[in-house]
Amino acid sequence: MPVGTQGTVKAVPQETLESLGAEIILGNTYHLYLRPGHEAIRRMGGLHRFISWPRALLTDSGGFQVFSLSGLRKVTDDGVQFRSHLDGSSHFFTPEHSIDVQIALGADICMAFDECTEYPADRQRAEESLRLTMAWATRSLAHFRAHRGEVPWLEPSDPKGCCMQCFAIVQGGMYADLRRQCAERLVEMDFDGYAIGGLSVGEPRELTLEMIAEVLPLLPKDKPRYVMGVGYPDEIEQYARMGVDMMDCVLPTRAARHALLFTSEGRLNIKNKQFAEDRNPPDPACSCPVCRRYSRAYLRHLTQAGEPLAATLNSIHNLAFYLGIMQRVRASLHAESAGAETQLKADG
Amino acid sequence: MPVGTQGTVKAVPQETLESLGAEIILGNTYHLYLRPGHEAIRRMGGLHRFISWPRALLTDSGGFQVFSLSGLRKVTDDGVQFRSHLDGSSHFFTPEHSIDVQIALGADICMAFDECTEYPADRQRAEESLRLTMAWATRSLAHFRAHRGEVPWLEPSDPKGCCMQCFAIVQGGMYADLRRQCAERLVEMDFDGYAIGGLSVGEPRELTLEMIAEVLPLLPKDKPRYVMGVGYPDEIEQYARMGVDMMDCVLPTRAARHALLFTSEGRLNIKNKQFAEDRNPPDPACSCPVCRRYSRAYLRHLTQAGEPLAATLNSIHNLAFYLGIMQRVRASLHAESAGAETQLKADG
Numbered sequence: 001m002p003v004g005t006q007g008t009v010k011a012v013p014q015e016t017l018e019s020l021g022a023e024i025i026l027g028n029t030y031h032l033y034l035r036p037g038h039e040a041i042r043r044m045g046g047l048h049r050f051i052s053w054p055r056a057l058l059t060d061s062g063g064f065q066v067f068s069l070s071g072l073r074k075v076t077d078d079g080v081q082f083r084s085h086l087d088g089s090s091h092f093f094t095p096e097h098s099i100d101v102q103i104a105l106g107a108d109i110c111m112a113f114d115e116c117t118e119y120p121a122d123r124q125r126a127e128e129s130l131r132l133t134m135a136w137a138t139r140s141l142a143h144f145r146a147h148r149g150e151v152p153w154l155e156p157s158d159p160k161g162c163c164m165q166c167f168a169i170v171q172g173g174m175y176a177d178l179r180r181q182c183a184e185r186l187v188e189m190d191f192d193g194y195a196i197g198g199l200s201v202g203e204p205r206e207l208t209l210e211m212i213a214e215v216l217p218l219l220p221k222d223k224p225r226y227v228m229g230v231g232y233p234d235e236i237e238q239y240a241r242m243g244v245d246m247m248d249c250v251l252p253t254r255a256a257r258h259a260l261l262f263t264s265e266g267r268l269n270i271k272n273k274q275f276a277e278d279r280n281p282p283d284p285a286c287s288c289p290v291c292r293r294y295s296r297a298y299l300r301h302l303t304q305a306g307e308p309l310a311a312t313l314n315s316i317h318n319l320a321f322y323l324g325i326m327q328r329v330r331a332s333l334h335a336e337s338a339g340a341e342t343q344l345k346a347d348g
Numbered sequence: 349m350p351v352g353t354q355g356t357v358k359a360v361p362q363e364t365l366e367s368l369g370a371e372i373i374l375g376n377t378y379h380l381y382l383r384p385g386h387e388a389i390r391r392m393g394g395l396h397r398f399i400s401w402p403r404a405l406l407t408d409s410g411g412f413q414v415f416s417l418s419g420l421r422k423v424t425d426d427g428v429q430f431r432s433h434l435d436g437s438s439h440f441f442t443p444e445h446s447i448d449v450q451i452a453l454g455a456d457i458c459m460a461f462d463e464c465t466e467y468p469a470d471r472q473r474a475e476e477s478l479r480l481t482m483a484w485a486t487r488s489l490a491h492f493r494a495h496r497g498e499v500p501w502l503e504p505s506d507p508k509g510c511c512m513q514c515f516a517i518v519q520g521g522m523y524a525d526l527r528r529q530c531a532e533r534l535v536e537m538d539f540d541g542y543a544i545g546g547l548s549v550g551e552p553r554e555l556t557l558e559m560i561a562e563v564l565p566l567l568p569k570d571k572p573r574y575v576m577g578v579g580y581p582d583e584i585e586q587y588a589r590m591g592v593d594m595m596d597c598v599l600p601t602r603a604a605r606h607a608l609l610f611t612s613e614g615r616l617n618i619k620n621k622q623f624a625e626d627r628n629p630p631d632p633a634c635s636c637p638v639c640r641r642y643s644r645a646y647l648r649h650l651t652q653a654g655e656p657l658a659a660t661l662n663s664i665h666n667l668a669f670y671l672g673i674m675q676r677v678r679a680s681l682h683a684e685s686a687g688a689e690t691q692l693k694a695d696g
Contacts, residue, residue, distance in 0.1 A: 006649075007650075007653075008653075015641065031653075035652065036624065036645075036649045040624065040645075050646055051646060052646065277388055277391060277392055279392055289363065293362065293400045294400055295398070295400075297388075297398065301398075304384070305379075307356050307358065308359040308660070311656055312359070312656070313361065
């Protein structure tokens with residue numbers, strides 16, 4: 001899922017995202033709550049209409065940004081008091097308020113409000129953080145069930161907003177037993193889908209993998225399983241093959257703005273002088289609109305010259321590369337499962 | 349003509365320019381000479397190939413930028429010594445060198461090297477500047493005729509590069525007689541087209557209009573007549589109806605990056621709070637891809653949030669608006685001339 005923090009996947013128009021095959025993008029609850037404001041977006045018919053994105057939208061709970069961006073946080077059992085990174089104004093987020101904001105945005109998928117446990121965290125801290133996340137998950141789900149669909153634009157065919165879904169977030173730091181305990185209890189609560197959060201927060205990659213491997217088998221296979229905030233191209237392929245259905249990451253677009261391209265030949269720092277007269281496409285194996293039309297030399301020139309088109313073209317390629325990985329993984333999983341079925345029939 | 353200073357119309361991909369109907373764009377000789385360098389571009393097959401723009405390209409002579417951007421200029425009859433605005437390095441441009449650079453870029457239309465007379469300039473200064481421009485025009489044309497086509501990628505059907513053209517630039521400050529004198533002498537030299545330069549340099553608009561009205565009738569009707577560096581939407585319409593064939597201006601794209609939109613209802617500063625919840629398209633009378641998809645409220649949000657997509661979408665709309673004006677003027681001139689023909693036949 002490309003990340004559209006402020007209601008835009010940075011530097012890429014929505015029509016381009018559609019043509020690249022992006023079926024769902026993320027919006028950030030914290031950012032959109034602060035600017036332009038969730039009530040304004042509700043009045044304008046929801047985030048889909050506001051940003052002109054008819055496909056699916058997932059909103060995070062705002063928790064991650066509250067913890068990573070805002071100043072002067074004060075966490076209580078009730079919620080989080082924080083100051084805006086934009087103007088220092090004071091705000092209070094509870095699980096109920098986070099869900100209210102996400103409902104106002106009209107997300108297809110809302111995320112339960114959680115505390116993203118920092119890394120490293122000792123066991124006592126991870127336990128305490130997990131206790132909060134669990135309590136907040138219960139409150140998030142109850143509030144979601146009571147209020148989903150409270151938007152002015154609901155379809156007559158969906159009078160109770162049942163198309164809106166709420167996902168839980170598994171936390172537990174880097175403690176496998178806490179992770180398992182969290183997953184089991186959240187699954188009992190019967191969310192519409194399950195995310196694994198609190199990863200890619202600075203831990204070594206083996207630990208990320210270990211936590212995913214511990215939690216994934218405990219999550220229902222017939223509901224979406226989502227790993228938040230990952231990752232590099234080889235990571236997302238690895239996790240998808242393990243059974244992860246959804247991932248989001250700012251990496252393809254953020255790296256693009258810093259001149260880093262992901263290609264079938266590895267990573268290219270397109271600023272590098274070696275590309276100054278390289279007439280090859282960024283990735284000769286890629287058929288995205290950028291690789292079909294532009295050369296490495298041109299992208300290097302745009303980057304060197306500080307041209308805004310650099311961010312756009314680099315982002316389009318990186319997103320196409322990421323989406324292409326997932327398309328190939330999906331096709332290969334389909335083929336495997338078709339093969340298995342054929343084998344079953346032959347055996348039968 | 350949209351302006352592509354550094355080999356890109358800022359924030360707008362080439363495929364979008366094509367879909368908007370842009371048939372020709374500008375490249376800036378000064379900028380491309382400094383970065384990535386004209387020899388690098390020649391080695392890569394010319395500017396068309398380097399930036400992936402198969403349609404027409406015009407390059408300015410570099411004179412305007414040398415005078416407006418670079419430091420420590422020293423002008424002699426031979427040429428201009430100047431320092432790069434990028435790194436302070438020292439360079440020397442002569443008419444011959446400017447033409448060499450433009451040939452290396454592979455422009456379809458090269459501009460003679462001129463001195464853009466500043467405003468205000470007293471008569472003596474304007475006369476002296478004009479003397480230089482005239483001498484440089486002679487040298488530019490001679491050098492162009494001797495060297496055009498000296499590029500490695502020429503079509504076999506055009507062994508001498510005859511598809512390349514060279515336009516002269518009429519200067520003369522705000523003195524009608526100097527302008528007329530300049531125009532007459534340049535026309536005698538038989539350039540492929542004629543530009544009126546040194547306008548839109550701070551003079552009142554009536555003076556711009558007066559200079560165009562003085563010069564235009566002296567330029568051959570069967571060759572392109574080009575007014576450089578104009579203008580606002582009503583200006584370009586007015587000049588086109590007077591018989592001007594070509595204009596270039598950074599205004600549509602530069603204004604877009606500063607949140608100023610040109611519309612059929614006048615100028616909108618899209619940053620304005622009044623648009624915060626305005627679900628109308630930027631221009632209800634416009635059918636560009638931006639007006640078909642996005643609202644004023646969304647463009648305002650992107651601008652407020654400092655999102656790069658703001659520059660892209662605002663620029664696309666403004667360029668569509670400018671190109672639309674010219675399309676309508678062309679259609680109306682065609683209709684008038686068809687009407688005149690019918691009338692002639694009826695009279696006959």
